Amino acid sequence: MSENSSKNDTPEEVDLGQLFNAVGKMFERFFRFIGSIFIAIFSVFVFALKAVIVHVKIIASVLLIAFLIGFAYEKTKDPVYFGRMLVEPYFQSQYQLSNNIDYYNSLIGNESHEILASVFDISTEDAEKLINFNLETGPETENDLLREYDKYVSSIDTTTASQINFKDYKQNRKLFDSKIFAVEVKSRKQDIFRDLNQGFYESFKNDYSIILKNRRDSTIALKRRTFKRSVKQLDSMKLVYLKIKEEEAKNGSGKLGVQGMIPITQEKSDTKEYELLQTELRLRDSIRFIEQEVIDKNMYYDVVSKFPEIGKKHKTFFSKYSLLFPTIAFIILCVIFIGLKSITYIQNYEK
Known part of the structure; x- marks a missing residue:
């Protein structure tokens, strides 16, 4: 009966069983490795705690002396x-x-x-x-x-x-x-x-910094002169359009021709006047902006x-020597203890 059952096992079932066994062993080794890490950490902790308990009098005496020295130094130091x-x-x-x-x-x-x-x-x-x-x-x-x-x-x-x-x-x-x-x-x-x-x-x-400031001031001065010149030109152009509108009003006509020139319609003059006004506002805003920049950054710092x-x-x-000195003393004690244990281990290694 057992021979028949073994013969009925397919290769796929055998491979699947081997896979499960391999996965199980892998997880077992993994958890064993994690456990060994925790055991090592616990062993180090117990080893250090044992060293402190065994040498507690020496450690307490050294820390107390270091605290007193640090406290005295802290009080005498400015x-x-x-x-x-x-x-x-x-x-x-x-x-x-x-x-x-x-x-x-x-x-x-x-x-x-x-x-x-x-x-x-x-x-x-x-x-x-x-x-x-x-x-x-x-x-x-x-x-x-x-x-x-x-x-x-x-x-x-x-x-x-x-x-x-x-x-x-x-x-x-x-x-x-x-x-x-x-x-x-x-x-x-x-x-x-x-x-x-x-x-x-x-x-x-x-x-x-002086060069940068002078360069900035020169650039702003040039922009200011350019903007103000443009504003004056716009003012002159506005006067021309105002005269045109006055002539249109006198003639009672929607357009005006001057010595055979192309007529300027009422609609056209209104549109140009509005565009001139918008351009003037933009130029004046630019002047205010650069003047504000000079006011805000007229020094090398604020x-x-x-x-x-x-x-x-x-x-x-x-700066708290009453805490710093005991900490340094404890670190030195730890280094000395580890050094002595290492020397003892090396001396007894081959025995």
Whole structure:
């Protein structure tokens, strides 16, 4: 009976059974591998916890000593204060600002406090209190970024614009793509920041920015003269059409001919007068626009907010030595423990 049943098994049924067995073994190996990972993690955790429990007195003593040293150092060290100024540069002056900040930091690093004091017109003692300068992106809202993105997309060709979405645009923005910049200064003197404002105002002006501003002013002056000349010509043309309309009214006719010239109909004069009025309005709007541009960007920068009178305390984890020193001490203990265990393992490896 069993021989008959074995003979009746088709090759397809045998292959399917082998496939199920292979899949089952694969899942078994996979779950065994996952389990081994969890077991390894648990073993490491227990091993580390055991080391802490065994050496708890040594660890507690070292951490306590490190805390006391860090706390004492924190109390004796002068606190660090910071102040921030927000500026909106024009005429590519943000590059000069960045170079000047690097220059100021180099003066601090070289301890050239007299030069730094002359730059900001402060005392040498106050210059020695300065720690560093930093240039960052100013605050930006999502709407500001969307407006910048729309302006950028409209300035490039359609094919390239279709390949750049808003997310890619945000990720690829650099520091100098910003509109507003934040200048941050750290110092050990709390009321030094307002004295730095005037020195920073001179940081924006450079030869390149002056050239760009002069070029902009010359272009606007040329446009203004052209627009005003066109407005005068339109005024003259309007007077001509007014005279034509007066002649039409006197003659009581819908058209007027002058010395054999082509007659100008009433309908035609009305249409031209309206078009002249629309053209004049557009020209005057253009004049107002360029004059507004000169008013808005007549300087090399705009100060959105000045440095504060009193700086705020700069508090970070790395400035809290009562926490930083114990953390470093614990890391050193871990490295020493792992090193000793590794040496012991290597020495007993072949035994």
